[in-house]
Amino acid sequence: MPKTTLVTTLTALAGLALTAPAAAEPAPAEGPRWGATSSPLMRPGRAVRYWTAKRQANALTADQPSAGTALSAKAGARTTQRHSVPSNKRLTPGGDLNGYAPMSRPYTGAAHSRITGRLFFLNAAGLGDSCSASVIRSAARTLVLTAAHCVYGVPPGTAHGRWHNNFAFVPSYDGQGDNVRQREPYGRWGGRRAWKPDRYTGLSGGDWNSVYDIALIEVGSKRRTLQEAVGAFTPIRNEGGRHTIATPGYPGVIGRKPYDGRDQLWCLGRTRPIQPFATVTATAALAAHFAAPQSSGRLETDNCHLFKGHSGGPWLLDGTQDVVGVLSAGKEDGEAEGNSVATTLNDENYGAIVKRADPDGVYDALSVSLSGPSDPVRQGSATTITATVTMRGLLAAAQVPVKLTVPPGVDLTGVKGAACEHGNKQATCVIAAIHPRRPVRISARVEVHGNAGRSLPVVAHVSSSHLDPTQRDNTSVLDLRTSP
Numbered sequence: 414m415p416k417t418t419l420v421t422t423l424t425a426l427a428g429l430a431l432t433a434p435a436a437a438e439p440a441p442a443e444g445p446r447w448g449a450t451s452s453p454l455m456r457p458g459r460a461v462r463y464w465t466a467k468r469q470a471n472a473l474t475a476d477q478p479s480a481g482t483a484l485s486a487k488a489g490a491r492t493t494q495r496h497s498v499p500s501n502k503r504l505t506p507g508g509d510l511n512g513y514a515p516m517s518r519p520y521t522g523a524a525h526s527r528i529t530g531r532l533f534f535l536n537a538a539g540l541g542d543s544c545s546a547s548v549i550r551s552a553a554r555t556l557v558l559t560a561a562h563c564v565y566g567v568p569p570g571t572a573h574g575r576w577h578n579n580f581a582f583v584p585s586y587d588g589q590g591d592n593v594r595q596r597e598p599y600g601r602w603g604g605r606r607a608w609k610p611d612r613y614t615g616l617s618g619g620d621w622n623s624v625y626d627i628a629l630i631e632v633g634s635k636r637r638t639l640q641e642a643v644g645a646f647t648p649i650r651n652e653g654g655r656h657t658i659a660t661p662g663y664p665g666v667i668g669r670k671p672y673d674g675r676d677q678l679w680c681l682g683r684t685r686p687i688q689p690f691a692t693v694t695a696t697a698a699l700a701a702h703f704a705a706p707q708s709s710g711r712l713e714t715d716n717c718h719l720f721k722g723h724s725g726g727p728w729l730l731d732g733t734q735d736v737v738g739v740l741s742a743g744k745e746d747g748e749a750e751g752n753s754v755a756t757t758l759n760d761e762n763y764g765a766i767v768k769r770a771d772p773d774g775v776y777d778a779l780s781v782s783l784s785g786p787s788d789p790v791r792q793g794s795a796t797t798i799t800a801t802v803t804m805r806g807l808l809a810a811a812q813v814p815v816k817l818t819v820p821p822g823v824d825l826t827g828v829k830g831a832a833c834e835h836g837n838k839q840a841t842c843v844i845a846a847i848h849p850r851r852p853v854r855i856s857a858r859v860e861v862h863g864n865a866g867r868s869l870p871v872v873a874h875v876s877s878s879h880l881d882p883t884q885r886d887n888t889s890v891l892d893l894r895t896s897p
Contacts, residue, residue, distance in 0.1 A: 448611040452576040457603025457633030464581040511718040520585040530584035537575035538568040545662035545726035552774035554640035559725030574615035580604025588675025602632035608766040624710035651811035653686040665722025682714035718751025760878035777880035778806040783891035793863040822865030830855035
């Protein structure tokens with residue numbers, strides 16, 4: 414039996430009890446897998462004016478369950494323990510009981526802290542709230558990446574979702590600053606429009622069992638774009654996996670320093686693909702609620718107990734500026750064995766929203782080309798052929814499959830350059846990660862039979878996603894010529 418893991422959204426799950434969940438918003442009709450919806454147009458200047466320092470200081474008003482009443486991993490159990498992340502699981506240098514450590518000030522000094530910021534908004538219930546967010550690489554240069562529950566939700570007592578509004582993103586936010594320039598070194602950037610996957614409903618405390626908890630916000634421009642002002646992280650298309658990640662953000666637990674939203678903190682963790690939720694049998698309603706099928710598209714770590722307010726913060730491959738996911742869920746403050754969950758950036762969720770938010774951007778533009786000897790290969794001898802895989806889009810991609818096939822008269826004897834398995838006629842390789850302008854080369858050693866034909870077609874194919882505007886260059890054929 415898999416271990417039961419209890420996670421809750423980091424927005425508001427204080428009202429979750431052993432009762433049937435609120436009435437559901439109708440599920441989106443079946444259609445394209447990667448649909449998206451957008452908010453009404455907003456006025457960036459209005460949000461900039463609204464979010465004064467005083468309103469920022471009072472933004473953390475969403476409900477927060479008390480430490481002694483959160484549900485534990487066993488249905489109906491209660492816990493008052495603050496074990497959180499055990500010492501043998503803490504990886505962050507100088508990390509506290511939750512795995513958190515402070516980012517170095519000033520936050521403008523390093524890319525991770527400069528590109529990450531605090532996102533202020535009025536939630537669907539009309540209350541001041543905040544999440545974490547980051548600037549994401551795009552053609553528009555104006556996009557901010559966060560969680561879907563940071564842009565859309567179902568107000569208490571209602572059955573339908575509503576858009577949050579009055580978004581203001583403050584990169585490098587430093588709540589300890591004595592003046593506006595110190596608190597907001599790059600200013601406030603008001604939101605113009607938000608996008609979420611159309612299958613994100615905002616129900617049950619924020620779709621905490623959803624692979625669609627991801628969103629984009631377009632902000633207005635000033636004399637230059639947001640990306641020009643602070644830089645941007647590179648989205649990396651992935652379906653989960655085992656990674657070492659660093660995640661900066663702004664946890665916001667009122668009255669608990671350093672978790673009061675004023676400081677940017679970070680945590681180092683190792684991830685694994687999240688396992689399906691085990692059925693909780695306390696009541697039929699909870700059983701249905703917890704037993705929703707879980708596919709790929711989420712990551713989990715036991716090394717970081719990330720609190721509300723950090724929601725939407727980027728999970729970055731350690732030592733890089735590549736975003737593999739955004740913080741979606743975790744155990745509430747005070748629970749033992751704290752864990753956190755991120756939604757990955759894949760073609761079904763991130764692909765859905767970025768095609769709408771950045772229509773001029775070219776993203777998953779993978780291609781492959783084969784090269785070999787310029788002169789005919791003598792029959793009965795060996796040679797090397799090379800498959801060069803290139804990404805021309807705005808994102809990186811993880812776990813990219815490449816297939817090499819040779820015809821009768823040729824045998825594959827060795828393949829290197831990626832994780833490959835091969836037989837005599839075919840090799841299946843997986844590129845761990847590929848980035849724009851950084852080609853990956855896979856070389857194959859082949860033996861030409863003594864009775865081989867004079868023209869032998871070798872084929873290479875790389876698999877891309879729905880984001881690839883043209884897949885004609887995903888297959889390459891090399892005419893390997895031979896001589897007696």
